[in-house]
Amino acid sequence: AQRVTQPEKLLSVFKGAPVELKCNYSYSGSPELFWYVQYSRQRLQLLLRHISRESIKGFTADLNKGETSFHLKKPFAQEEDSAMYYCALSGHNYGQNFVFGPGTRLSVLP
Amino acid sequence: EADIYQTPRYLVIGTGKKITLECSQTMGHDKMYWYQQDPGMELHLIHYSYGVNSTEKGDLSSESTVSRIRTEHFPLTLESARPSHTSQYLCASSESAGGRTDTQYFGPGTRLTVL
Numbered sequence: 016a017q018r019v020t021q022p023e024k025l026l027s028v029f030k031g032a033p034v035e036l037k038c039n040y041s042y043s044g045s046p047e048l049f050w051y052v053q054y055s056r057q058r059l060q061l062l063l064r065h066i067s068r069e070s071i072k073g074f075t076a077d078l079n080k081g082e083t084s085f086h087l088k089k090p091f092a093q094e095e096d097s098a099m100y101y102c103a104l105s106g107h108n109y110g111q112n113f114v115f116g117p118g119t120r121l122s123v124l125p
Numbered sequence: 126e127a128d129i130y131q132t133p134r135y136l137v138i139g140t141g142k143k144i145t146l147e148c149s150q151t152m153g154h155d156k157m158y159w160y161q162q163d164p165g166m167e168l169h170l171i172h173y174s175y176g177v178n179s180t181e182k183g184d185l186s187s188e189s190t191v192s193r194i195r196t197e198h199f200p201l202t203l204e205s206a207r208p209s210h211t212s213q214y215l216c217a218s219s220e221s222a223g224g225r226t227d228t229q230y231f232g233p234g235t236r237l238t239v240l
Contacts, residue, residue: 049228058231058232058233059231060231061228061230101167112173112183112184113158113168113170114170114184115160115168117166117167118165118166118167
């Protein structure tokens with residue numbers, strides 16, 4: 016079965032420090048991985064997807080199939096990055112439905 | 126403006142009441158989804174639809190039902206609400222993109238409290 020884990024419920028870093036939000040998945044096949052973000056009082060929205068291989072708001076994520084990971088990274092955290100981050104997986108074997116991780120709350124301190 | 130709407134945003138009701146949570150999208154998407162999310166927890170898919178007259182149950186068992194009579198409308202109904210239904214309900218939509226997984230666009234959510 017497909018599953019997404021995010022080991023940290025809360026991650027606090029200081030402004031300007033590097034940040035890494037961990038995501039591991041289990042899936043027997045070639046999944047598509049995503050990061051969604053929810054800022055305070057805003058709706059859940061897509062941050063980035065692995066097939067795009069792009070940097071959004073300074074964030075990048077690399078799919079590591081050997082380690083079945085899709086960690087989200089940013090070299091210098093900003094206060095406006097404080098939000099709830101969800102890693103998600105979509106597996107074609109299951110009709111392309113999403114499985115979301117439990118989420119990590121990132122708090123960037125001044 | 127193309128968007129996805131949910132009403133009501135907040136609902137407090139008594140046990141045993143029948144309720145319908147509305148979800149509409151003006152994005153022209155054919156796929157729509159309902160997720161349930163407890164505070165600080167993961168999202169669980171409870172229903173989805175790939176088009177008009179198509180509805181399927183998701184990974185999380187739910188006592189709710191859905192209908193898809195129009196492309197833009199995907200209401201969720203609870204025939205008899207119970208305190209265990211207290212949660213946040215998120216509606217999402219996406220469009221088909223060939224063999225690639227579609228980006229999901231989320232509504233603002235309905236926070237339901239059953240007393």
